[in-house]
Amino acid sequence: MEGDSVTLYTDLTEIHEDDEILWKYGAEKSPIAQINRADEIFSTYDDVPDGRFRDRLKLDDQTGSLTITNITTEHAGVYELEKRGAKLSSKTFNVSVYARLPVPVISRDCSSSSSSSSSSSSCSLVCSAVNVGHVTLSWYKGNSLLSSISVSDLSISLSLPLEVEYQDKNTYSCVLNNPISNQTQHLDITHLCHTCAEVHIHCCDSVEAVLRLVVTALMGVAAAAAAVLLVNDVRSTRAK
Template identity: 70%
Template sequence: MSNKMFYAVILFCLQPVVFADTVTVKSVSVTKGNSVTLDSGLTEMMDDDLILWRFGYNKTLIAEISVMEDSITVYDDVPDERFRDRLKLDYQTGSLTITNTRTEHTGDYQLQSNSVRKRFNLTVYARLSVPVISRDSSQCSSSSSSSSSSQQNCSLLCSVVNVSHVTLSWYKGNSLLSSISVSDLSISLSLPLEVEYQEKNSYSCVINNPIRNQTTHLDITELCLTCSEDHVHCCGSIEAVIRLVLSALVGVATAAVLVYDIRSSSG
């Protein structure tokens, strides 16, 4: 049996239950597409060190360094090629780097060697989309049957699509007004807000995960016109279009009359 296999057998069999129960798990986060390094904590390895990196519940071997045999081996085709061309080992320290991360790289990583044992819980977060603030389009159509006080409010909606492990929140200045969270399903989220017309307060909608956030600020003067202002704006636009069409028709009619007169005169 080679020295490499001898040390591998020892490390695999040596107190696996104690390893799982006593080693502190370090949580690591990264945004999808970025690189992340799982630090061994070593400055250099011993002459007889054998570094083993394992992934997942089944503790699949994905990389190893044998100092004695002066070799580095990466098994990036297991368990399902999710690590293909993405694993790098530091020969001096034994640290593992995952490049161009994907959400499929989320999971448990274990480091075993003669001198150190570590566990890492890696979470890869998808990139955050920017929240979109819109106005409730049904507000004016239903306000005619509501009280005059309800007409003083503007109903808004903040929305994001295809998100997971995030929290969506409304803020008034720096004060949290409301929030909604989603765990591991990729879904769309919407969060309502009602403000008063012509209000001077500052509002913002924020989506965040543990490592990043995206913010959209509310422009009340742009979204929160009163229903009468919406009607005037709408009707004013329609009136302008009608006038333009009528002007074009008059121009065409005038040209037709001129052509008819010219033909009559020449005849």
């Protein structure tokens, strides 16, 4: 996981005087750390490659194991341990690094509900997660998987719909996971599943109320104008 410290072990209990430990990274096999007791070399090459390991590498002077601190996705890849001494041996590590997962968000989808023939008795929901990669987004009913969608790209937005009955008493949850972690959001039907029809009715009621006020005001203005005209007409008649 991004931000973790990862140790690549040599499986040695100690390094002998004639042993040399060399750590390499990537397809280019760039040297990133070395121990050579005979030549008194104990080094990490922080600037290789392109400075991505700066201030992140630590060597165990007893075993030669390599620790990468505050790891990020740019440190993923192949690491090779080469041990030279009485005999030559090597060991390869394939390191995958995953970004930390956000908590998925469950929201009401009124657009789907309003177009559904069963909208009067069902509730349309959508679970979503943004800027995620190498993850699976799933809906569960209790412990049973209902549906899921996976993506291998980086920084993409995912959404997964679900339709439930308003009176449904089952437990639903939306889970976002990768191979090493997960985040879960539980569904509160009572809180989220207000009928969209009610929202539309309230909206229409508000518009109707405004229209009534406007009409009433216009009628008042017209009545006032008529009264003014009548008074002026009476005055004009009296004057004549």
